Structures are given as structure tokens and as C-alpha cells.
Amino acid sequence: MTDITLLDGGMGQELVHRAGDAPTHLWSTQVMIDHPGMVADVHRDYVAAGATVHTTNTYAIHHDRLAGTPLESQFAALHLAAIAEARTACAGHRIAGSIGPLRASYRPDIHPDHAEAMPLYAEVAQMLAPHVDLMICETVASVAQARAVLDGARTAGKPVWLSMTVNDADGTRLRSGELLAEVLPIAVDGAAAVLANCAAPEAMAAALDVLARSGLPFGAYANGFTQITADFLKDKPTVDSLSARHDLGPDAYAAFAMGWIAQGATIVGGCCEVGPPHIATLAAAIRAAGHRIV
Numbered sequence: 001m002t003d004i005t006l007l008d009g010g011m012g013q014e015l016v017h018r019a020g021d022a023p024t025h026l027w028s029t030q031v032m033i034d035h036p037g038m039v040a041d042v043h044r045d046y047v048a049a050g051a052t053v054h055t056t057n058t059y060a061i062h063h064d065r066l067a068g069t070p071l072e073s074q075f076a077a078l079h080l081a082a083i084a085e086a087r088t089a090c091a092g093h094r095i096a097g098s099i100g101p102l103r104a105s106y107r108p109d110i111h112p113d114h115a116e117a118m119p120l121y122a123e124v125a126q127m128l129a130p131h132v133d134l135m136i137c138e139t140v141a142s143v144a145q146a147r148a149v150l151d152g153a154r155t156a157g158k159p160v161w162l163s164m165t166v167n168d169a170d171g172t173r174l175r176s177g178e179l180l181a182e183v184l185p186i187a188v189d190g191a192a193a194v195l196a197n198c199a200a201p202e203a204m205a206a207a208l209d210v211l212a213r214s215g216l217p218f219g220a221y222a223n224g225f226t227q228i229t230a231d232f233l234k235d236k237p238t239v240d241s242l243s244a245r246h247d248l249g250p251d252a253y254a255a256f257a258m259g260w261i262a263q264g265a266t267i268v269g270g271c272c273e274v275g276p277p278h279i280a281t282l283a284a285a286i287r288a289a290g291h292r293i294v
Contacts, residue, residue: 003294004261004286007053007096007221007269008046009279012060013244015042026069027060029078032085033071039082043089045276050283051269052293054090057082058128059100059138063120076127083131096136096161097128099153101145105198106165108142108176117145121152129156139165139198142176146183150190159192161267163221164207166199171206180210193217198271200225201248201256208263219267220260224248224274244273250281257282258289 012028018038024030032039039057046054058079066072086095102117103110111117125135135158137149146162153160164183167173172180180196187194194216196207201222211218224245257268268286270278286293 002261002266002291004291005053005219005267006051006279006283006286006293007219007267008043008049008051008055009221009270009274009276010223010272011039011042011055011057013272014275015039015057018042026065026071028057029060029065029071032057032078032081037085039085040089042276043086046279047090047093049276049280050293051093051279053094053096053134053267053269054086055096055098055136055138056086056128056132057098058124059098062100062102062124064103079124079127083128087131094133095131096134097125097132097158099124099128099135099137099149101139101141101149105139106141106175108145108174111142111145111148114144114148114151117148118152121149122155123152125153125156125158129158132158134159134161134192136161136163136195138163140183141165141174143174143178143182143186146186150186154190160190161193161195162187162191163195163197166196166203166207168200168203171196171199171203171208172210180207181213184210184214187214187216191216193219193267195267196220196222198223201253204256204260205263208260208265212264217266219265219269220257221269221271222253222256222274223272224253224270225272248273250278253278254282254285258285261286261289261291 015031019031135153204220
């Protein structure tokens with residue numbers, strides 16, 4: 001029997017689907033403002049599904065994302081709103097403060113240099129810290145980004161989980177093209193766990209083989225997109241340029257995740273397009289295999 005931490009699934013795409021509104025480049029942040037209480041409803045569904053760590057809807061709340069929008073002055077208020085929705089719905093559960101990438105996901109080419117990026121990540125971490133149990137730095141696409149976000153998040157004094165997004169066709173490489181292994185010396189100098197996220201589930205086995213070398217707790221939470229399209233890599237993209245797979249239902253996703261557990265992963269969950277039914281099926285599979293969800 002192994003103790004398994006079960007993360008929740010995707011928040012942003014779940015909100016977009018439930019809201020039914022045309023997506024904006026503010027993504028889940030816009031839905032949270034337009035539909036108060038919907039974030040808490042999603043959190044409650046993940047609680048009911050069996051998840052034990054719940055991620056705040058703060059991934060996309062950065063000054064650069066808000067610039068030039070009506071929400072530009074609401075940076076702190078938006079973080080507090082997301083925290084309130086998580087705490088309302090997830091009492092008694094661990095809450096992970098999500099820190100997403102500056103400027104854009106999957107775009108290490110436009111990530112700021114360390115001197116600019118680190119204090120921006122630190123600002124988010126310090127805002128989240130009084131209200132969460134740990135930080136989860138998500139969708140880290142390059143070695144430089146890993147160093148900046150980890151250095152920033154560590155200033156808040158909470159455990160930090162560092163999660164990298166890898167190439168869909170080669171899980172041993174980051175989206176930047178750099179080897180995932182190049183992140184390990186950075187991670188062991190301050191992360192409490194290392195993960196891979198927001199890539200195809202087929203890429204995760206190779207990624208986990210690399211992450212296992214860190215000696216830290218490790219795991220994965222994949223997405224359910226068909227691919228990251230060229231349109232999504234343009235400035236201020238919207239998620240309607242991405243499409244969901246039709247071959248990754250709850251049973252199929254759980255089969256992938258159970259394979260990761262067989263590799264030694266002790267933290268599993270889901271990312272974009274992986275919803276509460278997937279997490280409920282995965283929870284059942286974990287228990288059926290004789291493991292304990294903690």
C-alpha cells in the first residue's frame with residue numbers, strides 16, 4: 001500500500017465549459033468575476049470526487065495578464081476572491097496556491113529575465129501564503145522560468161511544488177526544448193516535490209523517469225487537449241483555439257495515472273480538460289489497487 005496525494009483536476013477549462021461564455025484572454029479569471037460562486041462549485045465537485053489537495057484559481061492572475069483590461073487595478077482583490085472561493089468549498093482539505101507563468105503559458109521565449117520575474121512571482125506567493133498550505137508553481141516551461149518561480153515562491157515560507165510542462169512528443173524535454181533533467185539541480189535546492197503537468201498523458205512516463213532521479217516526491221497531472229496549436233502561441237490567446245480529446249474519458253485517464261503510480265509517483269491529478277468525473281474514477285482506481293489517498 002502506498003500513500004497517494006490526489007490533486008484536483010483542471011479549473012480553468014471546467015469554468016469555461018460551465019459558464020458557456022465566449023472565452024477571453026483572461027480565461028478563468030474572467031469567469032470568476034462574471035459568475036460568482038462558480039469557482040467554489042467546481043472546488044466542491046473535486047472534494048466530492050475525492051481530491052485531497054485543491055488548487056486556487058490564481059494561475060492567470062498576473063499584472064501582465066490584467067494590463068489594459070477593466071481588471072487592471074484588481075490584482076490583490078482577484079487573488080483574495082479566488083482564495084475565498086477555495087476556502088469556502090474546501091474546509092478541512094489542503095489548499096495549494098497556484099502560481100502560473102508570467103506573460104503566457106508555453107511561451108518560454110517571452111518569459112522575463114530573472115531580475116524582473118523573481119519579484120513578480122514573490123509578490124504572488126506572499127499574497128497567497130497566509131491562506132494556503134503550499135505553493136504549486138505550474139506549467140513551468142524552461143530552466144530559467146523554474147529558477148525564477150522557485151526563488152520567488154520560496155520567499156513566502158511555504159512548501160513549494162515545482163511542476164514543469166514537457167514536450168507532448170518527448171517527455172524528457174521541456175517546452176523550451178531544454179532537457180527536463182536540467183531542472184533537477186534547481187528543484188533539489190528548494191522544492192518540496194517535483195511534477196509534470198499540462199502535457200499529453202502519453203508524455204508523462206518519460207518525464208517521471210527523469211523526475212524520479214531528484215529524490216523528491218514526484219508526480220504528474222496531464223491535460224486533455226489534442227495539441228497546443230500555433231494560434232494558442234500568439235499574443236493574448238483564448239482557449240477556443242484549443243480542442244479537447246475525445247479518447248480520454250475517465251477510465252482512460254485513470255489507466256494512465258495508475259501507470260504513473262506504478263512508476264513511483266505519489267502525487268497525481270488532472271490539468272486542463274480533466275474534470276471531476278476523471279478524478280472520481282481515478283480515486284476509485286487508487287483505492288481498488290490497495291493504495292491510500294492522503
